[in-house]
Each structure stands twice: as C-alpha cells, then as structure tokens.
Amino acid sequence: MIIEVLIKAVLAFIVLFSVLSFAGLHAWIERKQSAVMQDRIGANRASIFGFTLLGLFHPIADAIKLFMKEDFIPEGANKVLHTLAPCLSLVFAFAAFASIPFGDVLRIGGREITLQIANINVGLLYVLAMMSMGVYGVVLAGFSSNSNYAFLGGLRAASQMLSYEIAMGVSLIGLIMVYGTVDLQEIVRRQGEFRLFGLQAWGILTQPLAFFIFLTAGIAETKRIPFDMPEGESEIVGYFVEYSGMKFGMYMFADFIETILIACLTTTLFFGGWQVPFMHAPAAYSLGFALLQVLSFVVKVVFFAWLFMTIRWTLPRFRYDQLLSLGWKAMFPLSLANILVTALILLIRR
Amino acid sequence: MPTLTVNGKEVTVEKGSTVIQAAEKLGFDIPRYCYHPGLSIAGNCRMCLVEIEKFPKLQIACHTQVQDGMVVKTESDVVKKTREHILEFLLVNHPLDCPVCDQAGECWLQNYYMKHGLYDSRLDEDKVKKSKAVSIGPTVMLDSERCILCSRCVRFTDEITKTSELGIFNRGDHSEIGIYPGRELNNKYSGNVVDICPVGALTDKDFRFKCRVWYLKASPSVCTGCSMGCNIEIHYQLERKHIAGGDRVMRFKPRENEEVNKWWICDEGRYGYPFIDKNRIHKPCRRVPDPVSKDGQKDMSPIPWDKALDMAAQKIKEIPKDAWAVLASPQMTNEELYLAKKVFGDTLGLAISLVSPNREGYSDDFLIKADKNPNTRGAFELGYNVLKTQLEEMVRKAEAGKIRGLYVFGQDLYEFLKPETAEKIFGPCELLIFQGTNWNPTAARASLVLPSAVFAEQDGTFTNFQRRVQRIFKALEPMGESKPGWEILAGLSERAGRKLSYKETHEIFDEIAAAVPVFQGLTYTKIGKKGAVLA
Amino acid sequence: MPPKTKVIKQRELNFLEKLYIPEVIRGVCITSGHFFKNLTLHSLHRIGLLRHIAAAVTIMYPEIKRRYPHRYRTRHRLTKRDDGTPRCVACMMCETVCPAKCIYIVAEENPDPNIEKQPKTFDIDLGKCIYCGFCVEACPEDAIRMDTQIMNIAGYTRESMYYTKDRLLNPEREGDIVKPSGSLR
Secondary structure, eight states, rough: OOOHHHHHHHHHHHHHHHHHHHHHHHHHHHHHHHHHTTTOOOOOOOOOOTGGGGGGGHHHHHHHHHHHOOOOOOOOOOHHHHHHHHHHHHHHHHHHHGGGOOOOOOTTTTEEEEESSSTTHHHHHHHHHHHHHHHHHHHHHHHTOOOOOOOHHHHHHHHHOOOOOOOHHHHHHHHHHHOOOOOHHHHHHHHHHHHHHTOOOOHHHOHHHHHHHHHHHHHHTOTTTTTTTTOOOTTOOOOOOOOOHHHHHHHHHHHHHHHHHHHHHHHHHOOOOTOOOOOOOSSSHHHHHHHHHHHHHHHHHHHHHHHHHHHHSSSSOHHHHHHHIIIIIIIIIHHHHHHHHHHHHHHHOO | OOOOEEEEEEEEEEEEEEHHHHHHHTTTTOOOOSSSEEEEEEEOOOEEEETTTOOSEEEEEEOOOOTTTTTEESHHHHHHHHHHHHHHHTTTTTTOOOGGOTTSSSSSHHHHIIIIIOOOOOOOOOOOOOSSSSSSSSSSSOOOOGOOOOOHHHHHIISOOOOOOOOEESSGGGGGEEOOTTTTOOOOTTHHHHHHHHSSEEEETTTTOOOOOOGEEEEEEOHHHHHHTTEEEEEOOOOTTGGGGGGGGGEEEEOTTTTTTTTOOOHHHHHHHHGTTSSSSSSSSEOOSSSEEEETTTTEEEEEHHHHHHHHHHHHHHHHHEEEEEEOTSSOOHHHHHHHHHIIISOOOOOOOEOOOOOOOOOSSSSSOOOTTTTTHHHHTTOOOOOOOOHHHHHHHHHOOOEEEEEESOOOOOHOOOOOHHHHHTTTTEEEEEEBBBBBBHHHHHEEEEEEEOOGGGGGGEEOSSSSEEEOOOOOOOOOOBBOOHHHHHHHHHHHHHHOSSSHHHHHHHHHHSSGGGGTOOHHHHTTOEEEEEO | OOOOOOOOOOOOOOHHHOOOOHHHHHHHHHHHHHHHHHHHHHHHTTOOOOSOOOOOHHHHHHOOOOOOOTOOOOOEEEOTTTTTSSOOOOOOHHHHHHHTEEEEEEEEESSSTTTTTEEEEEEEETHHHHHHHOHHHOOOSSSEEEEEOOOOOSSSSGGGGGGHHHHOOOOGGGGGOOOOOSOOO
C-alpha cells in the first residue's frame, strides 16, 4: 500500500516538476520566440559572472523581482478573496494535469504502473470541470479588487470563458462518440488501435472539425492573444490590474500552465497522446518503449506550445463583439453540426 | 474754419491746423516719424506723404495746412508705394539688430515695416557703420546706426528743456545724432527723449536689457513723486520671476494728459518706482525683545492680521485720548485721508493732524513741484490743516511728555526731524503704531507695524496742486500680506465698535462727494483717466 | 454646397478569407518562416557560418549608438563664436516662444558694442521641456540647436534636470553634474 502511495507521489512530483519548469521556461520562450520571429534578438542582458546563457536568467530575474515587490492590496478590497483568487487560478490549472496520461502502462518488477497521476474513468469530464473552475480565480480577482477596471475585466473574462467552454465541451462529444469512452487513457489507447484508411485513427483524422473548434476554444480559454480581452495589458486593463508582486506573477504563471494544459489536451485528444506514429505497441512493454512513448508525448506537447506561441505573436486581438459572435454564432452551431454528422457516419458504418 | 475731404469723408477743422491733424480727427492714421504734437514741425522723415488733389506732387501731411475744399487721399496706390519706398530709404543703413535692441516690440520701424513695407531688400552695398552703444548721459544710451534722423530728440532739448545738448553732426549718409562736445544729456527731463525716439537709437539705461517689452503689461496711474500728479503708465510683468530679480514693476512711462503733463515726465518720477518692490513690509509685525527677526528686520516678529488689529484697537483704548497723536500723510489717497479722519476723529475721538515732510526740493516752472507729496491739496480740501506749524506743535507737546501714543501713516519722522528731536518724541511714547509700505527708521522703531499697499496696488484718487482729482488704478496685488490703507482703517473701525461696509474704494469716494462740498458731483466715472477739477 | 464626400468601399472578403482559418494558417506560415530562418541563422552564426547574413536588425544600444537623422530633436546646446563665447545675444525669442516656459534668460552688457548684449544666465529646465524645437526655429542667431544627439536625459533630482549656460555650452562634457546657478524657478 505504501509502495502504491509512494509511486503516485513520485508520479505527481514528476508531473508537477515538469509542468513548473516548462511554465518557467515559457517566460523565456515567449521573449525569445517573439524576438526571433520579428528579426530581433530578445532579452539577453541578465548575466551571472558574464554568462548570459541566451537570456535564460531573465525568468529568474523576473521571479526575484516579483518576490521582492510590495504585495499591494487596494483600500476597500476584500483581503481574503483578493489573496485567494490567484491561488484558485493556479490550483485548478495544476489539478487538471492529474488525469493527463503521459504514457502507457509501465511494467517494472511485476508491477503495473499507469503513467498518469490519477486514472479516473471520467478523466475528460474531470479536466473540463477543473478548467471551468479556473474562471473563479478570474472573476474573484475582478470582484475583490474594489476597482471598476478590474471588475469589468473580470466580467469580460467570465463571459468569454463561459461562451467558449460550451463550444469546447460540445465539440468533444463527437470525439466521445467515436471512441466510446471518457477515460483519457482509454481514448489514447483507442486512437492507436482504431484504423482509418490504414492509419492510426488519431482524433485529428476522425474529428478534424472538432479539432479546429477545440483548438480555438482552447486558446480562448488561456486568455491569450488573439483572445486576450480579459487581460488586455497594453490598453484595456484587465482583471488583475490591482495585483502586484508575486500574486500578479501567479496569474501570469497560471496563464502559462493553462497553455501547457491545452497543449497536453490537444495532444491527448487529437494527436494520439503518447502513441508513437507508425509503431504498434509490442506485446511486452519494455522500459525503453515506455520512455519512447513519453518522449513522443512531450514532443507533441512542445509542438503545440510552440504553435500557440506562434499564433499569439501572429494575430491581432479580436474585437469583443467579434469574439462573442465567433463563439456563439460560429463555433457553437458548428460543433452541434459536428455531432450530427458524426452520429450519421457512425450509424452508416454500423 | 476750413472744410476738407479726407478719403471721401468731410471734416471741418480749425484754421491753421495741418492735414495730419485733420486725418487724425477722422481716425485715419498717417504714418509718421518726425512729427510729434508736442514739438515743432521738422518735416524731414517724409513718411507722412499724402496725395492732395491739384498738387503736382505728394505733400507731407504734417506740415501742409488745411485749405477749404482740399481733397486728400491717404491710402491711394501712389501713397502706399511711396511709403514703401520711403521706408526702404530709412532702412538703408539700419543695422537690423532687433535681437539686441530694447526698442524691439515698440519700434515704429518694425510696426510700419509690417504695415506699409514688406518689401524685399534690394541693397547690395555695405551699410554705413556708425558708433553703437554710446553713453550720452546718466540715463540714455545712443546707437547712431539705428537712428533715422527724425530729429525729435534734438527738438525736444531745444524747445522743451531748452538745454540743447543734442545736435545732428556730419553730412549725408554720415549724418548722426550726437552730443555737443563737453556736454552730456543730463537735464531733469532727459528720459523723455527715449519715449519720443520712434526707433531704438535712444534707449533707457535703467531699462537696458532688463525685460523685453512684449512681456510688459500696462496700467494707468498717477505719479506720486510731487504735487504735479503727472499721468503715468505702470509697466509691469508678473509671469517671469527670473527677470530683474523677481521685481514686478519694470518702468514708468508718461501718459498723455493735455492739462497736466502733456506727453512728458521728469526723470525723478520716471525712475521713482523701485520702492514698489524693494524693502517692503510683508507682514504685520510686533516688537519683541527677541533679537532674531523673521521679517528681515531687527526685533520684529510677524503676527496675523487679526491679532495685529486687535492689539492696535486694544492699545488705542488703553491710552487716554488726549495723549494720542495721529499723524496722517499727504502720500495717502483722498479716500484714506477721509477714512482716517472718520475713524480716528469721529469714531475714536483722537486728534488727527497732517504732517508733511519738510523736504521741499528742486522745482521749476514746468513739471517738477517743490512739494514732493501727491495729495497735499487733497488733504487741505478734506479739511486737514496742512500748515507746517502742525509739526512744531506736535513736537512741543511731545517734549512736554504729553504724547504717549503715536499712530504714524507711512512717513519717516527722522526724515524731517533732527534725530535728537525724534528721540524726544519716541522716548516717552508708550506705543508707536506704524502703518506704511516700506521699512524706514520710524517703522523700525515702532511697537506695531501694519503693512499697507502702495499706490500701484490699490484704487483711489489724488488731488494735485491744480485741484485736479485724478484716479490711480490697482495694477498689482498687494505685496505679501499687506492691505490697502482703507481696509486697515475699516478693520480698526470695526474693532472700535463701528462697522464700515465698504467693499470698493468708489463707495468711500461717493461718500466724500456727498460730505465734502468741493467734491460734490464727482464720481470715479466722471474723473475717468484724465481727471476732473474740483468745484 | 454640400461637402464632398468620397465613399470608399471596403473590399469584400472572399469565401476562404471569411473562413478565417486559412488566413490564420497563412499568417502563421509567414511568422514561423521568419522564426525558422532566423533560428537557423542564429545557430549557424554560433558555429561561425554565414556571419554576413544578419539574423536580427537589433542595434545593441548602449554599446552601439546609431546616428539619429539630422533633423531629429535631441538635447539642446548653445553654439559658440570663434572665441568660445556664446553666440546668443539674449534676445529672448526662444524664451518668448517656448510653450512650456522652461527657458530662463537674464541679459547683460557685452563689452563689444557690436555684440552689445549677451546672456548672463541661460537656463533650460529640461524637466519641463517638451522638445518642440520652437526655440531653435525662433533663434535669429543660430545660437541654440538641438543636434547634440544626446537622448538619455534623466536625473534623480529636479535640479539635475536644470541645465545652466555652462552645461548647454559644453554638451561634449556630458556626465558631470553641474549645480544650477542663478534664479531657480
């Protein structure tokens, strides 16, 4: 029993550590990738003993700065909620990772270890639920700051996130119909087992429309450009305007973590998760093959993280009415149509 | 009385007057340099050339006498072209050093060039060099290059002061204004040549490089230097505190008044402005034994107005009435004098007398009067005894130890008493209240100092030696915490139990007009800017 | 007469553009094209190849300063005569025209009657200056210019932003802190 707990603890530690490091790196990627895309050099001044290490010290300097800054709570703000809000954002973003499978079953010493923190049979619902909870952090920030700007930012965020969560959820129904399960580990496995024109039937092949809807809604969930109406750092002032220091840093961090989460989900749902392309799972799971699967998962996630970053530095921001009409008038009906078409095809094939 | 037509309008003027005057009557401004209404006619600048029908050539408007039926055109094409060419001639040797010239901004070369010139220079030759920045007297600088030889200044020294220091020397292009050998321009009215010089040839040493004229604002007033009451303009600027060490008043200029000073003013009056900004009393002060002063004055400690007035009213009550002497001053306005009499004489029942400094100075038969106070006549008309015996009487009383309280308005007793006599007065005196504008030995001796506003900081009237009542206007805010004299007197009156409801000085003047027969029928509006003679 | 109005029609989007996603992909292709090209170049530069093709247009600012266009308005300076005295004759044109009222001039006599006037103090409060360049345009003597190419004007105190005649005459001596003299407003 203790061994079981230990194994879970180790798995949880590994996931938490990787996500945290990757989120930390995101601050650096954001700077450097945008620079390289725009024919610039990017931040490269922070140095330790003259070593700049491609600007890798900048996120560290950022963190130091954020920790040293005054933690300011505005007059008239609700102190408890004001402090709780960023924590909620972060906690729910982390919690969603529990059911993401990053590998198949690993067999070591007769023990079967599923490479997933919590093997929940309704994993997909769990992830969606955790992501929905994230909106609380945002709304509470706007609500508790005692500032009209923050309040309006919070309202914008709430309506945006609700609108897109519906489209996101509905778009996934088709996927569930195809694979017949809401267990994430099982979905990944079936993506490898099913065949479509002789290829592994990854979500992108069986549900191409759902993929685009999910991707768009996913970016909107992360509140990043072109869907950054809730934050609007550069001009319209967002829900975290009254935050400073590391509490503000927590929101930035939650943003990065959500980006990674969406990347993980896209990989899991539409790109075969830990499936290695063109390789069938051998009967005997070797340690090497398990690692290859994890690597495959990581590569896919990194690709999507890169893609999101590229989109974030390519597109301009939507206007708010455009954003809502896209959500309600285009993506929601399309995802409903997607269900209908999927159902028809499934019916015909039976 | 000939009738003539100027630019299609008919006008009837007196016989013997000139075309320029007739045009002026109709409101046509003919450009001129050498013509000045206060001087003889020279007719050498040629700027005022106008077209007169049946004359073969253009005529100078300043020297052509009007004839019945004359038809004058001042704005025809040929006149305009001629003005442009005349201006081009006048500017042939002009150095165009407007950036360093104090006249810039009030220069008639600049004004007329913008109005009548605006040509492109055709001059290829070198300009004639002449002497620059020459001191020709204690008050005036000469720059011969800028001169257009209108000869106004020469005529002024010949005709008005009759001192004839200036002349025109050399010939042709090399003609220049200069001072006769061994002389300098040091008459009592020398500053006027700067005013009448239409260009920057003669500039004021006192104003030299002090301030650009376009920073200045002007406010009409009356000179307080003597009983002549010359009309002046106070030129001041408040925005740029770095100029002249933060002083507000930059210069005095004469203001035309046919009945009083014509266009002129004496140098003493012209340069008599520094007291407005220098050595002023900023706050009410009380004498304390503390040797450290906060108002820059020994043994003086600033106190709030309320306390100062309370203290004054209290002390006035404490000392017996017959032991009081109140010394009004002919530097005060009619309104202040009237109110002082009302408050001290009627309300408080104290003896108020007018003392006048015995500083009779230089006088002539032109503008400078021996009585150096602006309002002695006004005090007389308001019922004050202005005889010199007043002072002797007061001194006698003081020497007998009968004066224990003294209220002095602005004057420095040391100025007209011997120091030992003054000490005899101040010694036994228990309380000396000084209400005035500037620090002086009497103020320094006082137990209580009440700062009052100078004439440039308040409204009021003065009556000059001709019995002409003339208004002064508030140009500046009272310096520091100082208040106009009438406000201080009203404050004292209120504390003595009689509230006065004046808000403006014209209310006091209306009361004077009602109470004093010679002032009857006068109002501020009637007096206007030119003054009105008493009945 | 009614005002002339020119109606400009917006171009209609075609079907693919309306779909938005193809255009997004096109955009992402352009930006990621730059990304991979520059990433390759950066990597090659590391190992010493293709150094002549620049991967970035960045100028490393404090070490490398580019020359600003000659009409660019940078910190003021007072020009000098051949003998080193200021060309300024204290005509106060700049002081008059200055919309921020940050120029303070006090004039004095110059012993040479052909110059006659010179500034006793000439102060500019750069904390107030808005760099409009009116002073340069107004100057009849070409005595004030904004061509020092000094841009990094900053200070910890208001006084250090207060430039006196001495500092304005010698912009090459930048870095030394000169205490303001004369009237401080």
